Amino acid sequence: MGEAGMGDRSSRPHASPRRTPTRTERRIIKVRLIRRWGPARIAHLLDLVPSTVHRVLTRFGLARLTSLDRATGRVIRRYERDRPGELVHVDIKKLGNIPDGGGHKTLGRQAGRKTKSGVGYSYIHTAVDDHSRLAYSEILADEKRETATTFWQRAHAYFASCGITVQRVLTDNGSCYRSHAWRDALAAAGITHKRTRPYRPQTNGKVERFNRTLLDEWAYARPYRSEQERRDAFPDWLHTYNHHRGHTALAGKPPASRVPNLTGQYT
Template sequence: MSHRNARLTVHGRRLLIARVCSGRPVAHVAAEMGISRPTAHKWIRRWRSEGDRGLTDRSSRPRTTPHRTPSAMEARVCRLRQDRKLGPARIGPILGLPASTTHRILVRHGLNRLAFLDRPTGQVVRRYERDRPGELVHVDVKKLGRIPDGGGHKVLGRQAGRATRSGMGFDYIHSAVDDHSRLAYSEIHGDEKAGTCAGFLRRAAAFFTAHGIDHIERVLTDNAWPYRKSFAWQHALAGLGATGKLTRAYRPQTNGKVERFNRTLLDEWAYLRPYTSNQERSEALADFLHTYDHHRCHTALGGHPPISRVNNLAGQYS
């Protein structure tokens, strides 16, 4: 891409070639376009040798780098990073390299952040995104302790809150997140039984349909019993014309989009402020979901909310 002060774009270079080919002197055309004669001759040479392809921008990266760290040394740096999770400041002295060089090697291989790695194996976590809305929907359940009337420990303090919470039980927040658009839907229930999960899936599908995602092709869940063995869940999938998919056991990275949504759910709804009752927290869920779907920007979506991607792409893939 040309820099913002560039005299010539690809269109300007074609104009330069056209004027020179019409028989005008190169020096005159260069003066008119505000460039030097050597620059004008450079683009003319490229056009004569490569055609229109030679008028596009090229990388300024050198063809060879004689002083680059040998590949065997880079492999040792990567191995230490993946096996022992060491940082540049510790890897450098071990291998006799400056920490800055070590850091550049890690960046080059995508290992500069531990968040990029699967901690048990040290392998780079492969991120993915489905091509169209509805191609894959992630479903998961988050369990939260209910809040007694008058508030729990965040309102009353740890000791008093523990006493009032006894026997309150749990809320189960069922959530569905579209893999492509990140559009999310959640409900609060008193359990995570098969019938509850199946009913939630049907209502989630109706929500997605109302927002422009007409068909769910696959539903990804963990290995909980209602998703593996229940007839109610399989019947719900069949009614939607969807296929059920299970994550690898003990690998939450597989359905990481809904796992990340659960974390956002806690930070921006469940633990956002002290609630004085369970009903107050439950009523706040609808506002959170509206903000999440319609107003909250997502870095994975270029700073736009999920609904914008559905609006832009649902018609294209329908």
């Protein structure tokens, strides 16, 4: 071929006799689109091996399940506000208290059941800035409107001390967020209130993701001997999250890296 033969060409073979048959590929894609299953479950249904199913899904560019809305099958549209304070996500996480002496993680499943009754619940109120992921969080006794409102007033003051001017707040449709007290507190500060669509918690995804991290890295990170011991560990964990823990959405940097005046020393 002369000089033309020296150019780069694809190493893909002209024929692939061992490639998965087109009919099988179509069945894999159909199951994925209809049932939204992962490679292992699809492989079990179609009597294939998971690696084959994974290769087919990758070949046709089908999104990972983590990128899909399980209810509709649509790709989740991710967004990020341009500046701190443009949008703050607020949510409440209900968490069972640990009895004195420890729960099942300390005493074992059988003994833990006997000590669990009557210990009650804690409610973790959290506000997360959309742009920086900076979080303000408190462990409170309930999720009533007065509790949620006074929490927000403290959270708002915290963001203000960091030089963040909050413009909008996004919550779910919980009763405390539909109350007059909540509405009036935001209106008095000139903040717009937005609510997620019903049964669409992913709209408030940044604080939902914070809640999951909180459970994995603090609430259930080790076998605490009492609820007070777990609560005592919370401030240090929250400080680490804001100032030191790398965030994948921030190129491995902590939320503090996106808040120039986090210490409040500049005006």
